[in-house]
Amino acid sequence: APDGEVEDYSLEIIAPTPGDLVLSEFLSNPEGTDGGLEWFEIYAAAAFDLNGVQVGKDLSSLDPLVTGNECVSASAGDYILIANDLDTTLNGGLPPVDFVFDFALGNSAGSLVVAYEGAALDSMTWDTSLSTSGAAANLDPDFFDPLLADDAANWCEATLPYGGGLQLGTPGAANENCPIAPPEGECLENGRFRPTVTPTLGDLVISEFHANPDIVDDADGEWFE
Numbered sequence: 001a002p003d004g005e006v007e008d009y010s011l012e013i014i015a016p017t018p019g020d021l022v023l024s025e026f027l028s029n030p031e032g033t034d035g036g037l038e039w040f041e042i043y044a045a046a047a048f049d050l051n052g053v054q055v056g057k058d059l060s061s062l063d064p065l066v067t068g069n070e071c072v073s074a075s076a077g078d079y080i081l082i083a084n085d086l087d088t089t090l091n092g093g094l095p096p097v098d099f100v101f102d103f104a105l106g107n108s109a110g111s112l113v114v115a116y117e118g119a120a121l122d123s124m125t126w127d128t129s130l131s132t133s134g135a136a137a138n139l140d141p142d143f144f145d146p147l148l149a150d151d152a153a154n155w156c157e158a159t160l161p162y163g164g165g166l167q168l169g170t171p172g173a174a175n176e177n178c179p180i181a182p183p184e185g186e187c188l189e190n191g192r193f194r195p196t197v198t199p200t201l202g203d204l205v206i207s208e209f210h211a212n213p214d215i216v217d218d219a220d221g222e223w224f225e
Helices: none
Strands: 021-027 039-044 053-056 062-064 079-083 110-116 119-126 137-139 155-157 186-189 192-195
Touching: 021 110, 021 119
Parallel strands: none
Antiparallel strands: 021 039, 021 137, 039 079, 053 062, 053 110, 110 119, 137 155, 186 192
């Protein structure tokens, strides 16, 4: 740097924008005593820095995830795990925890919000339908979008055990698909239901078939196209 000037080595923070992250899973009602066993997960749909990201029950009670001045980044596809305790012997056998939080999640009803410098990026509210004892609430991965995630119909109870097997969920890992039935006459495409396109006369034709296999039994070798 020229004499008398100070070189600036600071890096600009890559701030998350709406759609870059989504609350994807949470355990608000652990089997047994809740203390130390609650957790939630944030899915990163894009790369961004976690500096400035806040979590809380609502916008009036936000806590920062990163408390130091070191850059902490998330990559697209990351599952960020936030729990009551870093110690796996105290948090129910969770995999490595990224951050901790010190507020309690509501059992029969509750809410969570993820914000950046006070502005909400995603939020979730729930009732007893998503707070079964010992089972995490799991967002279907086809609905990893802040707007689609607001619909409780896109969530389901987790079924896979973790840790000692007392709790169910996929903390810090890919979510399970939920058994979501489409509305009559619709199918799922890119996270949204759309009307199915019904084939009409001439749209398809039986083009080939094998009705009399030789090497294997008919039941095993028959096919058509």
